[in-house]
Amino acid sequence: MTGVLPIALGETTKVVQALLLSGKEYVCVMRLHSHVSEDRLKAVLDEFSGAIYQRPPVRASVKRRLRIRKTYYLNLLETDGRNVLFQVGCEAGTYIRKLCLSGDTELILSNGEIITIKEFVESLSNSTGSCNVPTEYGIISFENGRLANNRIVMTQKFHSPKKLITIKMHSGMELKLTDDHEVLISTMDGPRWVCAKSLKGGDLAYSPRELVIEEDTPYIVDFLDDDFLVYEEKLREMCISGFREKYGSIRGMSKRLRIDRKPFYRGGKSYIRVKYVKAACDWNKLKDVITSLKTERGRIVRLKNTMLTENLMYLLGLIASDGCLVFEKKCVRPSRVKFHNSSRELINAFVKIHTELFPSIPVRVKNTVENLFEVDTNNPVLASIAYSLGIKGPEREPDPKRVIKLSKPLIRGFLKGYFDGDGTAHCRKKGRTHTIIEISTISWPIAKRLHQLLKRVGIRSKICAEKVRGSFKTQSGFIHRVRLVSPYDKLKFINEVGCVHPRKKEVMQQVKTILKRHVDEDSLNYAPLHVKKLIQGIFVKYKLSAKKLNLGGDFESVLRSHKPMTKHLLRNAIEKLKNYANQTELSELNSILNSKFYTEKVKVVDEITSKSKYVYDITVENTHNFIPEGSIVISNCFDLGEALGCGAHMGELRRTRAGPFTEDEGMVTLHDVSYMFTLWRESGNESMLRRFIFPMEKALELLPKIYIRDSAVDAICHGAHLAAPGVLSIETGIKPNDVVVIFTQKGEAVALAKVSASTEDIIKMDHGFVARTQRVLMPRGTYPKAWRSCL
Numbered sequence: 024m025t026g027v028l029p030i031a032l033g034e035t036t037k038v039v040q041a042l043l044l045s046g047k048e049y050v051c052v053m054r055l056h057s058h059v060s061e062d063r064l065k066a067v068l069d070e071f072s073g074a075i076y077q078r079p080p081v082r083a084s085v086k087r088r089l090r091i092r093k094t095y096y097l098n099l100l101e102t103d104g105r106n107v108l109f110q111v112g113c114e115a116g117t118y119i120r121k122l123c124l125s126g127d128t129e130l131i132l133s134n135g136e137i138i139t140i141k142e143f144v145e146s147l148s149n150s151t152g153s154c155n156v157p158t159e160y161g162i163i164s165f166e167n168g169r170l171a172n173n174r175i176v177m178t179q180k181f182h183s184p185k186k187l188i189t190i191k192m193h194s195g196m197e198l199k200l201t202d203d204h205e206v207l208i209s210t211m212d213g214p215r216w217v218c219a220k221s222l223k224g225g226d227l228a229y230s231p232r233e234l235v236i237e238e239d240t241p242y243i244v245d246f247l248d249d250d251f252l253v254y255e256e257k258l259r260e261m262c263i264s265g266f267r268e269k270y271g272s273i274r275g276m277s278k279r280l281r282i283d284r285k286p287f288y289r290g291g292k293s294y295i296r297v298k299y300v301k302a303a304c305d306w307n308k309l310k311d312v313i314t315s316l317k318t319e320r321g322r323i324v325r326l327k328n329t330m331l332t333e334n335l336m337y338l339l340g341l342i343a344s345d346g347c348l349v350f351e352k353k354c355v356r357p358s359r360v361k362f363h364n365s366s367r368e369l370i371n372a373f374v375k376i377h378t379e380l381f382p383s384i385p386v387r388v389k390n391t392v393e394n395l396f397e398v399d400t401n402n403p404v405l406a407s408i409a410y411s412l413g414i415k416g417p418e419r420e421p422d423p424k425r426v427i428k429l430s431k432p433l434i435r436g437f438l439k440g441y442f443d444g445d446g447t448a449h450c451r452k453k454g455r456t457h458t459i460i461e462i463s464t465i466s467w468p469i470a471k472r473l474h475q476l477l478k479r480v481g482i483r484s485k486i487c488a489e490k491v492r493g494s495f496k497t498q499s500g501f502i503h504r505v506r507l508v509s510p511y512d513k514l515k516f517i518n519e520v521g522c523v524h525p526r527k528k529e530v531m532q533q534v535k536t537i538l539k540r541h542v543d544e545d546s547l548n549y550a551p552l553h554v555k556k557l558i559q560g561i562f563v564k565y566k567l568s569a570k571k572l573n574l575g576g577d578f579e580s581v582l583r584s585h586k587p588m589t590k591h592l593l594r595n596a597i598e599k600l601k602n603y604a605n606q607t608e609l610s611e612l613n614s615i616l617n618s619k620f621y622t623e624k625v626k627v628v629d630e631i632t633s634k635s636k637y638v639y640d641i642t643v644e645n646t647h648n649f650i651p652e653g654s655i656v657i658s659n660c661f662d663l664g665e666a667l668g669c670g671a672h673m674g675e676l677r678r679t680r681a682g683p684f685t686e687d688e689g690m691v692t693l694h695d696v697s698y699m700f701t702l703w704r705e706s707g708n709e710s711m712l713r714r715f716i717f718p719m720e721k722a723l724e725l726l727p728k729i730y731i732r733d734s735a736v737d738a739i740c741h742g743a744h745l746a747a748p749g750v751l752s753i754e755t756g757i758k759p760n761d762v763v764v765i766f767t768q769k770g771e772a773v774a775l776a777k778v779s780a781s782t783e784d785i786i787k788m789d790h791g792f793v794a795r796t797q798r799v800l801m802p803r804g805t806y807p808k809a810w811r812s813c814l
Contacts (some may be wrong), residue, residue: 026050026678027686035719037800041762041775042722045682046095048112052675055105064107068097110679123181123638125199128651130641131475133161133172135236135428140639140651144178151637154178163236164646165207168618170235177642183633188219192228193624194474195486196652199631201638207648209551209587209622219628227552227587227622231650233481235619238430242310242330243404244297246411248356252294252317258309262295263287265303318358318403325383326404331429333436334376337523338405340440341373343414343423343469348406357406362398363391368525369443370396381405422468423476431480435520438476443522448530450537458534460513461487461506470503471652482515483508509548510538548621549587557612558582558596565603572599587622683724691715719800720772723764727754729794730766731773734809739765739773741803744795747788757782763794772800 026049031039071094095112102108126141148154160175190198190206200206202220209215209227217226244253263273266287270276277284280302286293294317300309316324328335341362342348349359362373374386377400386400413423426437442462449459464470470486477484487504491497507513517531559582562568569579578592597612643649679686691699691714699711731739735749745765757763758781765773776794778785785793 025676027681027684027690028678029681029684029722031722032716034800034802035722037798038719038722038772038775040798041726041764042682044762045725046112046114046680047678047682048110048680050100050108050110050677050679053107053109055107058105061099061102064102065099068099068109071097112680123179123183123201123204123640124651125187125633126635126637126639128199128639130649130651131163131234131236131427133163133237135239137424137427137475140641141635141637144180144639144641147178148180151180151182154180156641162641162643162649163231163234164643164649165229165231165620166646168614168620170231170233170619171646172236173646174644175641176644179640179642180637181639183635183638185633186630187633187638188222189627189629189631190219190222190625191627191629192230193485193626194230194483195488196471196474198652202630208625209553211552211556213553214551220630222625222628224625224627226625227549228625229551229620230623231478232483232548232619232621234427234475234479236428236479239428240330240430240433242313243326243335243408244310244313244329246408247297247316247404248407249296249298249301250355251297251407253297253300253313254294254315254317255312258300258312259287259295261309262300262303269303316404322401322403323383324381324402324404327380327382331408331433332380333432335380335405335408336426336429336433336436337440338373338376338380339409339412339414340437340442341369341444342409342440343421343437344441344444344446346414346444348409348415356403357410358403359399359401360406360409363395364444365394365396366524366526367396369523370398372523373398377402377405420468421466423472427472427475427479434476434479438473438480439520439522441473442520443524443527446522446524446527448522448527448534450530450533456537458510458513458537459506460516460531460534461504463502463504465497465499465502467499467503470505473505477505477507477516480519482512482520484512514538548590549623550590550593550615551622552585552587554588554593554612554615555582558600561600561604561608567600567603572596574599590616590621683721720766720770723772727757727761727763728766729753729763729776729778730768733768733806736767736773736801736806737803737808739796740799740801740805742796742799744792745776747785747790747793750785750793753782753785755782757785762797765794765796767806774799774801 029042031042093114095114096110097112098110100108100110124140126139128140129137130140130143131137144154147156155177156175158174161172162175164171164173166173184201186202187199188202188204190200192198198206200219203218205216205218206222207214207229208217208222209229214229244251266273266276270279273284273287276282276287280299282299286295286299300306311329314326314329316326318324341364342360345364346360346362348357349361350356351358362370364370370388374388377384377386377398381402381404384400384402386398389397389399391397412425413421415421423437426434429437445464446462447459449457451457451459462473464473474484474486484505484507487506488501489504491500491502507516513534517535522528522531569575569582574592574596578588578596581588581592593612593616597609597616600609600612641649696715703709703712729745729750730752731745731749732751735745738749739745751768754763757778759779761778763776763778765776767773774796775798776796778794780788780793
């Protein structure tokens, strides 16, 4: 935005707050996303004129609540295709900004799909600006302390600023935002949206304890490519019926689709490709029928289960941690699976589960080096499932993001296998007992994905990066450890996920024995800061104290400090307060206690140079916020574009008037100011400075005025309120509680005041206060003292 920007110098800074209340005028260029007639434009602009109810944007500097604001006029000046030039005169409080995220920020959609915001936005439109979104896309967001799925209604793409803000959370997750994009943080006065540039280390952001999305329990054939061969006699008959219904005959189908009709002869033994089955029948009804598959090399694989199972996901977890996929020559898909480990018991478990799931496929085990075993199996089905889930071969970066949309039992099976391969369990008893349960990886994307998978099953974790020591080397020089946070999370992992590895299983039993008393899930879940204020309010009302309620020293010290309170302490306090306060008074505390959100500490906030050309954002229906990678970040909304029904964004914005200041008088650039100031210092000629430096009274021209006697001036300068005998003249139209300027007879500003009566009432008054002084503008002693002291 460019245009008029008044700058206050010296004593004039006292009137800035009054200047902010003055009306403003803008000239705007709005870019429409599709053609709209001029009549339609004028009609919609008229709808936004006058007094309207307005809720400030979620990234505004004022409290976000519904309020009445006036738009004095909206004039359509010119149209050029989809570019619209119009003029706006409005009350103070207009916010037009571009607030976006870095393109590599990931979105977790309602259906469990994980996609970068860049890929999502550019899949809908490659052009800059805004784009409407089809109704099928939803995203998880924050709504009154709970998770909600809301529709994405619009996307935005803008040129990136030179600098971005990176926020690193205590959990190890990172976000990159534009400096005025806001994050929801906890304060003593309640949740508050704060710009990224205003965040600091130690702030508490809201984060979900569990990611709730649409779960999926897919069939094995969903992960196979279309060229896999399947065979079932029932399936063949269904394909023949389907093709005859669509094309009249098998011969007609063969000519239209140009495929061999031999597999579709009745009584034939040829296998049918998956893509032909999809073309002939309803694929969703046939998934449970397919139990026999044929690989590229002719191997027949018979499936014991048609759907993914926990045991199969356990094998995939082992492969993701200590295994790999092998592409053989002249094969378009991976065909071999290898797994390495030093535990003979774990190798035997892999072989046993593989034999149960794929009885027709042999498994070979060999000792490669001392104390290291290798499992090798030529299983294209298992390899294809692993490849589709993101467990890729050594030449490609693995990313099992498709696992996150599976059901919780399947995710637990995958985590169990991954922990058996690359997990660690420690129980140190030197002095105070320390327990550690963590999973290690050299890949940051894998660490982030494991953190999200744990959150999917309700287990909190943090990512710790450590420098690699010794002979072991990594490309980044770091190893990432996904470490469980609280005793409750460790116990939940032991009970619900567990492990098979004998040594780890033994240590985890020791950890379980040590932590068995930590059954409260709220022991390290921090509640928002304002719960302490709510509790203190109840204490004052009923004359209670922490000591009187026997809440303990920990509760009392937390209540008096700036530290957040754990939900464990909050639960105990609510139980004791039930004997004194009613349910209505405790309802907000109970809502916070039962919320699936907790507060997470901001660790580091840094400014970085943007490396991308564009930044992106989305508009979310109803809540106007979403949760990328663990933190709450808001999205923006364009009311005028929505009213037009086509979408629009602000291309350019110029302020042509701010209060009494316009572009026609005193407009100079800061370079001109620097030049004129240097000229004044060297020559002493202030005539050029006088062209654009105005007296304080210029900024107060639009405010109502009261002129007073000279004898009352010094009293006002000392902070006295204005009494009726001191008034000489007053403007018409003044109402009670209006802010006015008190002037001398010479037109000098004395003070800002708030009147207590209307113009008509003040004229009739002969005694009493007519205005209460809010801000003194004139220095004391400017006018002679003409009032008596009480001394």
